[in-house]
Amino acid sequence: MKITLQQLRVFSAVARQGNLTAAADTLCLSKGAVSQSLQQLESHLDTPLFDRVHPRLQLNQQGKRLLPMADELIERAGDIEHSFGKHADNLGALHIGASQTIGNYLLPHLLAEQDSKQRQETKVTITNSQTLCQMLLNFELDMALIEGQHGHQELVTTPWIQDAMVLICSIDHSLAQGKSLTFAELNHQDWVLRETASGSRQQFERRIRPELSDITSVLELSSLESVLLAVERGLGISFISNLAAKDKLAMGRVHVVKIDRTFPRQLHLVWHKQKYLTGRLQHFSQFLKDWGERH
Numbered sequence: 001m002k003i004t005l006q007q008l009r010v011f012s013a014v015a016r017q018g019n020l021t022a023a024a025d026t027l028c029l030s031k032g033a034v035s036q037s038l039q040q041l042e043s044h045l046d047t048p049l050f051d052r053v054h055p056r057l058q059l060n061q062q063g064k065r066l067l068p069m070a071d072e073l074i075e076r077a078g079d080i081e082h083s084f085g086k087h088a089d090n091l092g093a094l095h096i097g098a099s100q101t102i103g104n105y106l107l108p109h110l111l112a113e114q115d116s117k118q119r120q121e122t123k124v125t126i127t128n129s130q131t132l133c134q135m136l137l138n139f140e141l142d143m144a145l146i147e148g149q150h151g152h153q154e155l156v157t158t159p160w161i162q163d164a165m166v167l168i169c170s171i172d173h174s175l176a177q178g179k180s181l182t183f184a185e186l187n188h189q190d191w192v193l194r195e196t197a198s199g200s201r202q203q204f205e206r207r208i209r210p211e212l213s214d215i216t217s218v219l220e221l222s223s224l225e226s227v228l229l230a231v232e233r234g235l236g237i238s239f240i241s242n243l244a245a246k247d248k249l250a251m252g253r254v255h256v257v258k259i260d261r262t263f264p265r266q267l268h269l270v271w272h273k274q275k276y277l278t279g280r281l282q283h284f285s286q287f288l289k290d291w292g293e294r295h
Contacts, residue, residue, distance in 0.1 A: 005077055007041040008070040010034050011049065015067055016140060018056045071139050072276035079279050093121040094280050097132040097144035099199050100224050101163070101241040102267060107145070110291060130197035136272050142281050143271045145288070147241070148199030154274070160267045161292040164242045165203050167257035168249070170234040176255035183211040183259070190236035192219045192227050200224075204239045207263055228254065239263075 013023035014034065024031045042048055049063035059067065078093075098107050103126030111122070125132070125141065129148030135141045136155055147163065167186075169175045175185070186208075194200045209215070219236055221227050224244045231238050232253050248254045269288060271277075277285070 003041065003044050005074065007037050007044075008074055010037040011041055011063075012067065012070050012074060012139075014038060014050070014057055015059050015063060016138070018058070020057070067139055068272070068274035068276075072274075075276045075278050082279070093123070094278075094284055095123045095125070095140070095142050096284070097125045097127070097135055097141045097146075099129045099132060099144075099146045099148065100126055100194075101147050101200065101244050102145045104224060105241075105243045110288070113291070114287065128195065128198040129202075133270065136270060136275075139272060139275065141271075142275065142278070143269060143285065145267065146199060146270055147265065147267050148197075148202045150270070154272060155270050156273045157268050157270050160269050160288065161295060163265050163267055165200070165207070165239055165263035165265055166242050166245055167208075167237060167239055167259060168228075168231055168245055168254045169237040169257050170232055171252065171255050173234065173237065173255065175237060175257045178258065180258045180260050183208075184213075186237075186257075186259075187212055187214045188216050190217045190219070191215060192221065192230045192236040192238045194224070194227060195220055195222050200240055203263070203265060208239050241265075 010023065010027065010029075013026050014020060017023040017026060020031050020034050020038075024034045027034065038049075045062075045066075047062045048060065049066060050057040051060050097103075103124065107124065107126075125135065129144075129146040129150065132141065132144040132146055133150045133152055133155060136144055137152060145160065150157070175181065175189075191204075193204055196205075217236070219230060221230060224240070227238055227240060228245065228248055230236065232248065237257060245254065249256060269285065271281075275281075
């Protein structure tokens with residue numbers, strides 16, 4: 001059997017892109033070369049790896065078995081290349097994901113604390129926690145930093161740092177009076193919330209909604225900045241990360257709604273249990289853990 005790294009790279013690209021043309025563009029190869037390489041791999045393995053559902057190629061069960069093994073071989077080869085000769089100082093590429101709170105309000109500060117060599121070839125995807133977990137399951141990310149919960153047994157999750165959720169309103173809202181409120185006083189309010197797949201919305205559904213008997217309306221927005229601006233403009237109250245709200249709170253643009261309860265939450269590091277931990281990924285993971293211990 002003569003399986004080559006190039007055949008595995010082609011297979012991995014097709015698995016992620018879902019068609020030969022996009023995979024060819026990613027690899028800077030012709031579509032014919034990609035097709036031939038994939039056919040050779042399937043011939044060597046004596047099994048099809050995709051279901052042909054025109055115009056897409058979808059991984060079948062055999063393909064799903066092969067993908068983590070193929071990625072490990074590709075990344076191990078990359079580790080070897082980055083450990084010797086003129087590449088010895090190159091730590092390799094890193095593709096991490098971050099939920100919106102972490103990606104927009106925390107990750108830039110984290111990356112700024114790394115030296116330029118540690119930041120080289122770093123790609124960051126910022127989206128909601130549910131989408132990040134799906135990308136991890138598809139081996140499209142090396143690691144994700146998330147604020148939400150998930151139920152995927154294929155993913156390894158480790159606690160990272162603590163955050164807190166806060167209730168906020170506009171500075172001239174009727175709830176911005178300084179006294180501590182009860183949950184009953186939050187009834188009949190308009191709410192401004194993130195989409196259902198976000199970690200912030202999960203926190204609201206778990207910790208606030210069960211305490212309320214009546215919600216007047218919900219304005220659902222897909223970014224933290226739009227939520228903060230909507231609250232500032234008096235469109236409703238929100239339940240949001242302190243990390244996201246602290247700048248507007250410090251500038252007096254929004255107000256904390258005081259309530260006799262605190263809402264701590266745990267942020268997590270997540271990766272696929274079958275993911276090969278490259279030297280670069282191990283280095284970054286240790287940096288995050290050390291940073292968390294200092295803060």
